Amino acid sequence: MNFPDPSRSTESDASRKPGGRTDDQYELVDFGGGRKLELVAGRLIDRPSPAADGLAAKQRARWKVVASRFDEKEKRWNHRSEWKPGRCVECGGFRMPVAPTPYGHIGVFPEQQANWDWLRTHSLPEASADNRPKALNLFAYTGASTMAMVSAGFAVAHVDAAKQNVQSARAAAEANGWDDPPIRFLVDDAVKFTAREVRRENRYHTIVMDPPAYGHGPSGKAWRLARDVWPLIDDCLKLLEPDAFRLLITGHSPDVDQDDVQAYLVDRVPRTVQPAGTLRFDTGRLRLPDQFGRKLDAGFFVRVWNEG
Known part of the structure; x- marks a missing residue:
């Protein structure tokens, strides 16, 4: 098997050293x-960003020389040169492939970097190659959080309803040189899978979810974050190990924010999980800084864990 040994450090800081590589980095330029202007693995791109509405760009000249631009009206990318396959960005301990998608995405959400760092370093249980703690990643997309947890020694159930996303997660594992990673790649509905895990009485040390504000499940059933996330959270709480656990919830919705989620968890976690030790919360907004130090909002996060 060729995947990280959790008894060894997997932190990669080469790209952060002076004179390090720049063709495997991500940077929000403006x-x-x-819209937002980004440098992605050495390629300058321009794509929509609702959070940048009503704000003024700073580097107008650089916007004129982008290599790729996503046209929101035509729903397609325009490239001045080929976006060659095989590009990856360094995410601190693991790598993620980046490529243009039909929806204007690039295969990774860089605003989640602080959460990946948290998953890799905060309140980690003891682990070995023969005894890996279990983690569950719901609405897992292309798997950056999955890769972060695998690099920290976890065995991960990676759940996403879109087959293409799960295939991309497999490709991400391959990009990290992991030929047999401890990942269960599951094309499944997050709500239904979680309910089945509750009935099976399975338990996880860490659960991550990044549910959309709106969407449809594989059966066509509509998903609305403000309505549907609460029963899903209830089921996730039933899956947490009470002695030691972590829960990470992120989202992008005008109807639900970190205060709503924290208030719900403050009420539900003690009753449902009955955690050992002291319950801890860390909440806030995900923000990406540009080259001028301005910060672009990218949704909320809520982290919960127990200590002692």
Whole structure:
């Protein structure tokens, strides 16, 4: 098997050293007018960003020389040169492939970097190659959080309803050189899978979810974050190990924010999980800084864990 041994450090800081590589980095260069300018693995791109509405861009000249631009009206990318396959960005201990998608995405959400760091370093249980703690990643997309947890020694159940996303997660594992990673790649509905895990009485040390504000499940049933996330959270709490656990919830919705989620968890976690030790919370907004130090909002996060 060729995947990280949790008894050894997997932190990679080469890209952060002076003179390090720049062709495997991500940087938010500028934003404004409902769009953002990004340097992605050495390629300058321009794509929509609702959070940048009503704001003014700072580097107008650089916007004119982008290599790729996503046209929101035509729903397609325009490239000045080929976006060659095989590009990856370094995420601190693991790598993620980046490529243009039909929806204007690039295969990774860089605003989640602080959460990946938290998953890799905070309140980690003891682990070995023969005894890996279990983690569950719901709405797992292309798997950056999954890769972060595998690099920290976890065995991960990676759940996403879109087959293409799960295939991309497999490719991400391959990009990290992991030929037989401790990952269960599952094309499944997050709500239904979680309910089945409750009936099976399975338990996880860490659960991560990044549910959409709106969407549809594989059966066509509508998903609304403000309505549907609460029963899903209830089921996730039933899956947590009470002696030692972590829960990470992120989202992008005008109807639900970190205060709503924290208030719900403050009420439900003590009754459902009955955690040992002291319950801890860390909540806030995910924000990406540009080259001028301005910060672009990218949704909320809520982290919960127990200590002692």
